[in-house]
Amino acid sequence: MGLVASGAACWSGCRRTNQPQQQADGTGDRRQAPIAATVTVGMIADLVRTIGGPHVHVHQIMGAGTDPHLYKASRDDAAAILRADIVFYNGLLLEGKMSELLEQIGRKKRTVAVAERLPAEVLLSAPDAQGHMDPHVWMDVSLWNRVAEVIAEELADFDPVHADDYRAAAQPLRRELERLHQYGQAMMQCVPAAQRVLITSHDAFRYFGRAYQVEVEAVQGISTESEAGLNRINALVDLIVQRKIQAVFVESSVPRQSIEAILKGAASRGHAVVIGGTLYSDAMGPDGTYEGTYVGMMDHNISTIARHLGCDRVPADGFRGWRGEEAA
Template identity: 60%
Template structure:
């Protein structure tokens, strides 16, 4: 049994482990890992696991001490450990920590595949070839998704490539797909958005005539709504372009509840909201239609290849 912290990591282990590996996921859809506190049940699951996988780079901030303690007695892997240090972003307000949201760049997250494949192969060498083949297949799928991201965002007019979101989870997304990204809050949702920052972003929205801003599934909407109200008070109408997935994937059992579905959703919705060209149902034709309820979208995930 493998235990994973967040959905993106759990999905990576499921894709490579296949039917050979039972995966237990600690944090579900809509859960903010920055604020998550480990429960007794979590510790029990972690202790039951044969291998433990987490994202790393301080994403699971309040759980890090627990993971380090358990790592003294059983294999614990940070899937981001193989990403080259020079590739990582370190924003000015990050207190010396690298930005942990590397999965927002599909080409970066693909670098994590080898960590999982090697860990499973070492633990279960009898089926190592199966894990290697699954890793190669999944890497090819992520390469296709990354190209889709580059092409769809490239279709957005250059002057409209400004992505304003609830917190700074999209810096790797911006670098990978050539978008200017601004978050109301900092890297962690523990940081508060001050009135000065809100006013500065309202100025930006009005001056640049921004048409759409974005909320996140795991972060309260209040700060984005403050931006909309502030812009309206100055005679400029801006709308919520879509709800994006940042620190958590979509509902379990849906296409958006997979890593590929999560990024397909983000790429497609951002491109369309900012004036670019992208199919409403995304790369694989499996996204729920824009505006559809997540609770009624399980059919959107059926037939995923």
């Protein structure tokens, strides 16, 4: 029996109310238990934890290094979704193999596809997307800042008793994201225009490119299910040699063979190019690390890209060491 079918069978036994549950404390008064929120990817889970605070218990399905395009939900994942009071996911088919399950659950309980709450005019499409929009909206920090507001308002509506707490928690987070976006703009503008070319394993950085004025090229399309063709690899080798690009980048959740093939191709043409670093694209860094937060993930990406593309003013501590003077 498939996961969707087994999830439906589990519904009557696993179901929980869509409203925050109440429990009694030692005085006999009623208080609200934490909301059970199930979240697909770390970039969303980090925001929900920050905004939800003590009022929300977050269960994150996909961890560090996990590719959401290819992830197949387990029975435990389906059960966690069914048990949740509210479910947050990206949408725009990021969670490709889980999309059917998430859509079916959305008919029965509160689910929030956060990227799909953004205005249509800010979304990007891609030639290989068959009419679908690019789901990697978190790569533009200013868009993810809007998602933080979506999450705060969804929690406030779902749990009005703590609405003020959710909105208050979102404010310092949104200010930090605004500064992080400014940091990204400053660091990319520091890179000489001719060197502002980002080559990665798959096409997850198009929002990054638009937000920070970087030309973006990738071996694979917006989904890692697409194949890395020899013609595409050869075309990127031509680009690297012609433009004298010095660095390309691998991703933590995508195999690096295609990028290594590009390095070999460039070497055979007499041009040395290095791997500038590992970027976090579809998943954050390990739990408990700075890179295991959304701010840390994007700070790492911005700082790593800027350093290896030629900016000589990236602070040693990245965003944490930036005071804004570098934007001048």
